[in-house]
Amino acid sequence: xxxxxxxxxxxxxxxxxxxxxxxxxxxxxxxxxxxxxxxxxxxxxxxxxxxxxxxxxxxxxxxxxxxxxxxxxxxxxxxxxxxxxxxxxxxxxxxxxxxxxxxxxxxxxxxxxxxxxxxxxxxxxxxxxxxxxxxxxxxxxxxxxxxxxxxxxxxxxxxxxxxxxxxxxxxxxxxxxxxxxxxxxxxxxxxxxxxxxxxxxxxxxxxxxxxxxxxxxxxxxxxxxxxxxxxxxxxxxxxxxxxxxx
Amino acid sequence: xxxxxxxxxxxxxxxxxxxxxxxxxxxxxxxxxxxxxxxxxxxxxxxxxxxxxxxxxxxxxxxxxxxxxxxxxxxxxxxxxxxxxxxxxxxxxxxxxxxxxxxxxxxxxxxxxxxxxxxxxxxxxxxxxxxxxxxxxxxxxxxxxxxxxxxxxxxxxxxxxxxxxxxxxxxxxxxxxxxxxxxxxxxxxxxxxxxxxxxxxxxxxxxxxxxxxxxxxxxxxxxxxxxxxxxxxxxxxxxxxxxxxxxxxxxxxxxxxxxxxxxxxxxxxxxxxxxxxxxxxxxxxxxxxxxxxxxxxxxxxxxxxxxxxxxxxx
Numbered sequence: 001x002x003x004x005x006x007x008x009x010x011x012x013x014x015x016x017x018x019x020x021x022x023x024x025x026x027x028x029x030x031x032x033x034x035x036x037x038x039x040x041x042x043x044x045x046x047x048x049x050x051x052x053x054x055x056x057x058x059x060x061x062x063x064x065x066x067x068x069x070x071x072x073x074x075x076x077x078x079x080x081x082x083x084x085x086x087x088x089x090x091x092x093x094x095x096x097x098x099x100x101x102x103x104x105x106x107x108x109x110x111x112x113x114x115x116x117x118x119x120x121x122x123x124x125x126x127x128x129x130x131x132x133x134x135x136x137x138x139x140x141x142x143x144x145x146x147x148x149x150x151x152x153x154x155x156x157x158x159x160x161x162x163x164x165x166x167x168x169x170x171x172x173x174x175x176x177x178x179x180x181x182x183x184x185x186x187x188x189x190x191x192x193x194x195x196x197x198x199x200x201x202x203x204x205x206x207x208x209x210x211x212x213x214x215x216x217x218x219x220x221x222x223x224x225x226x227x228x229x230x231x232x233x234x235x236x237x238x239x240x241x242x243x244x245x246x
Numbered sequence: 247x248x249x250x251x252x253x254x255x256x257x258x259x260x261x262x263x264x265x266x267x268x269x270x271x272x273x274x275x276x277x278x279x280x281x282x283x284x285x286x287x288x289x290x291x292x293x294x295x296x297x298x299x300x301x302x303x304x305x306x307x308x309x310x311x312x313x314x315x316x317x318x319x320x321x322x323x324x325x326x327x328x329x330x331x332x333x334x335x336x337x338x339x340x341x342x343x344x345x346x347x348x349x350x351x352x353x354x355x356x357x358x359x360x361x362x363x364x365x366x367x368x369x370x371x372x373x374x375x376x377x378x379x380x381x382x383x384x385x386x387x388x389x390x391x392x393x394x395x396x397x398x399x400x401x402x403x404x405x406x407x408x409x410x411x412x413x414x415x416x417x418x419x420x421x422x423x424x425x426x427x428x429x430x431x432x433x434x435x436x437x438x439x440x441x442x443x444x445x446x447x448x449x450x451x452x453x454x455x456x457x458x459x460x461x462x463x464x465x466x467x468x469x470x471x472x473x474x475x476x477x478x479x480x481x482x483x484x485x486x487x488x489x490x491x492x493x494x495x496x497x498x499x500x501x502x503x504x505x506x507x508x509x510x511x512x513x514x515x516x517x518x519x520x521x522x523x524x525x526x527x528x529x530x531x532x533x534x535x536x537x538x539x540x541x542x543x544x545x546x547x548x549x550x551x552x553x554x555x556x557x558x559x560x
């Protein structure tokens with residue numbers, strides 16, 4: 001099967017006042033692909049995610065999803081189209097229980113896309129299943145503020161998965177996780193990918209990025225400096241220079 | 247408990263309250279009860295926006311007075327039954343709520359609160375300069391002595407406000423348990439995340455401002471018939487804005503029960519204080535209680551009880 005482009009980014013630029021956060025970024029992600037996005041702190045990774053998902057508006061350039069231009073669409077319209085993201089710093093809904101946090105995308109993203117209103121019981125079952133998937137099943141009734149940082153990241157990821165996206169953008173879902181937990185999350189993302197979800201993984205943990213990604217994109221100071229297979233990227237002199245200095 | 251069961255139950259409780267009140271042969275009871283019930287509606291309406299979505303509205307008096315003054319204007323034009331006036335007053339305040347929401351909801355936190363305060367001043371200035379409804383002189387309303395079936399007019403006003411309180415509480419509870427309620431909670435907790443996970447935040451906030459404004463307007467519509475003389479100073483009284491904020495905060499903002507408890511408690515205390523101490527002591531009492539609750543029980547009475555229950559279960 002030839003893979004169609006799912007997400008296309010053309011000449012995307014974003015400024016904050018005089019600071020250029022992203023400059024002429026071009027990215028194409030095909031359906032079913034596993035893409036890693038890396039770059040030093042402040043290189044514009046999260047800004048790119050925010051522009052892709054509609055949390056921020058890009059001044060220049062174009063974002064296409066399934067061939068449709070989505071610039072100007074609000075974030076809630078984009079997740080309804082099938083673009084879900086997790087936040088780098090977890091942003092749980094504090095007054096809702098861990099389980100109810102997952103209800104929001106189920107109620108608002110999934111039902112809006114499919115046109116099917118899930119029943120209360122169906123939503124409950126789905127929440128339970130998602131929490132089991134990330135290992136939080138016994139914490140469903142807790143308040144998210146009682147969770148550890150690591151558990152909050154798992155909740156953040158579960159909430160994005162709950163939206164049943166076509167593309168999942170995981171923004172540093174693994175920071176602070178132990179070796180085995182990282183392996184668990186990588187395995188989970190792989191399973192999701194095998195189920196047909198395209199995944200962009202933004203991560204500092206190189207072991208995870210290199211083992212997971214089919215292709216790695218490197219951002220440095222708002223520009224894309226590399227876009228190739230993982231083994232090529234790590235040998236790329238420009239990437240090495242950006243990470244390790246001269 | 248389903249929403250339908252709750253509505254039936256609420257109506258039954260409302261009817262019981264009215265039946266019991268008929269045993270009271272003191273007209274003052276109805277005067278005082280009307281005010282307490284009016285605050286139940288105002289507090290519940292405020293809480294739909296302020297408690298559920300987290301947008302603090304200091305402009306309650308504007309929405310309330312718009313309802314009252316729409317009744318004054320209509321009184322001068324045509325004779326309409328009170329429930330119709332309330333629907334019209336609610337519609338006008340609801341529309342103003344929608345407009346205010348559209349203009350101000352890009353503001354967050356304290357900026358939104360200041361904008362609503364400004365709205366109250368703007369609306370008051372307009373009313374003061376609108377001669378048709380009495381301007382700063384105020385307007386007199388001749389109310390009928392008797393109403394068919396119910397009899398005494400003040401008992402009728404009490405009954406109408408009781409019905410509105412039941413409607414407001416049932417609406418708030420239905421919202422709370424619905425998809426909408428989850429959306430409102432998400433907005434209150436983190437608007438950026440809510441939007442990112444599919445909640446159409448602007449539309450929901452507009453719904454909240456409209457619904458909240460409409461109930462405030464409906465609560466205000468019978469006011470001219472209650473006071474029989476309405477001037478801007480009383481229609482736009484600071485007490486409405488302060489009480490509408492204080493009552494949900496004292497009762498608890500996360501559920502429909504909070505504004506009900508807060509309004510019954512503070513409303514009754516104020517009525518008792520008016521008779522026993524002085525009418526000037528009203529806001530002082532509210533202020534002191536509010537300070538006390540903010541320090542000792544920031545989640546209100548409902549929050550306090552929930553915490554107690556959770557501690558006992560654990």
